[in-house]
Amino acid sequence: MSSSNVGTLLVVAAASGAGKTSLLGALVEADPLVTVSVSHTTRPPRPAEADGRDYHFVDEPHFEELVQKGAFLEHARVFGNRYGTSRAAVDEQLRQGLDVILEIDWQGARQVRQLFAGAVSVFILPPSREQLRCRLAGRGQDSAQVIDVRMAEARNESSHWDEFDFIVVNGQFDRALADLRAIVTALRLRRSQQRHRLASLLEDLLG
Numbered sequence: 605m606s607s608s609n610v611g612t613l614l615v616v617a618a619a620s621g622a623g624k625t626s627l628l629g630a631l632v633e634a635d636p637l638v639t640v641s642v643s644h645t646t647r648p649p650r651p652a653e654a655d656g657r658d659y660h661f662v663d664e665p666h667f668e669e670l671v672q673k674g675a676f677l678e679h680a681r682v683f684g685n686r687y688g689t690s691r692a693a694v695d696e697q698l699r700q701g702l703d704v705i706l707e708i709d710w711q712g713a714r715q716v717r718q719l720f721a722g723a724v725s726v727f728i729l730p731p732s733r734e735q736l737r738c739r740l741a742g743r744g745q746d747s748a749q750v751i752d753v754r755m756a757e758a759r760n761e762s763s764h765w766d767e768f769d770f771i772v773v774n775g776q777f778d779r780a781l782a783d784l785r786a787i788v789t790a791l792r793l794r795r796s797q798q799r800h801r802l803a804s805l806l807e808d809l810l811g
Contacts, residue, residue, distance in 0.1 A: 611637075611698040612791045613720055614705045615713045615768075618728035619758030621739040623774040627728065628705055630781050631788070639789060640705045641694055644670065647685035660690075678708060678715035683757075687712070703788060710764035724765040724791055725770035726784070730758075733776030750793075 618624035621778050632638050644660040646667050662670075667686050671679060679688035697704045706716060716723050730736040736758055740751045753794055765771060770787050774780040791797065799806075 610701045610797070612703045612788075612797065613694065613698060613716070613723040614703060614788070614791075615716050615723050616705050616707055616728065617710050617713050617725070617750065617761070617764075617768070618774075619761040620754050621736045621758065622728045623739070623777070623780070624707060624728045627774060627777070627780055627784060628707055630777075631705075631784050634781075634785065635703075635788065637701065637703065638703045639697060640707055641689055641697070643684055643706075643708070644676075644688045644690065646687075647683075677719060678706070678712040679702045680709060680711040680715075682709055689716075697746075703791070710761055710767065713764075715765065722796075724770070724785060724787075725768040726772060727765045727769045728780070729762060729765065729771060729773045731773055734776075769783065779805040 616624060616628060626642050632640055642656065642658070642660060644662055644667060646662060646664050647659075649655065649659070649661050653659065664686070667688065670676060670688065670715075675691060676688035677691040677694055679686060681687075687708070689708065689712070694704050694706070706712065708716070713725050719723065730739065733755075737751065737755060740754055742745065746754065772780050772783045772787075792801075
């Protein structure tokens with residue numbers, strides 16, 4: 605990743621059903637300088653999903669070719685499907701001054717932290733195990749057996765919470781969104797970020 609980046613790379617992970625996607629959608633809508641990276645995946649698109657907007661949908665051979673070329677900042681297999689984040693796309697967005705969110709799992713977050721020291725990580729927790737099961741069941745997309753599998757995976761995913769820099773509990777949506785926005789604001793006020801953004805002001809004051 606380039607040392608001239610002026611945006612911040614945020615890694616956001618959560619157990620399935622914690623409300624991560626809805627929160628990040630609201631964050632992007634509220635802040636034009638925040639964007640969510642569009643991942644590549646081998647899973648088929650769901651209804652209403654569009655290629656290039658929700659994911660870059662590719663087949664297994666194409667995905668493996670990208671892996672071999674080193675095109676991914678991180679990649680992982682989740683529920684039998686592969687997901688990966690384009691290294692070049694993220695670097696370009698950071699150079700443009702955008703704060704780029706990677707919506708990935710703990711495995712991907714660990715890879716990103718190893719490759720990019722400036723990444724900041726956020727883990728989103730549901731308010732309770734009971735609420736998580738209700739949210740998964742409320743989608744109406746999965747059988748009871750699949751929900752049991754997702755609950756087991758959620759327990760595993762949540763066990764990695766202490767590897768992250770910030771923890772947000774999504775009990776009340778508006779509060780959780782405010783917490784996310786507070787994190788983004790604090791990151792922008794860091795000296796390393798302000799050095800780029802306030803270069804002209806600092807030159808004027810100190811010149």
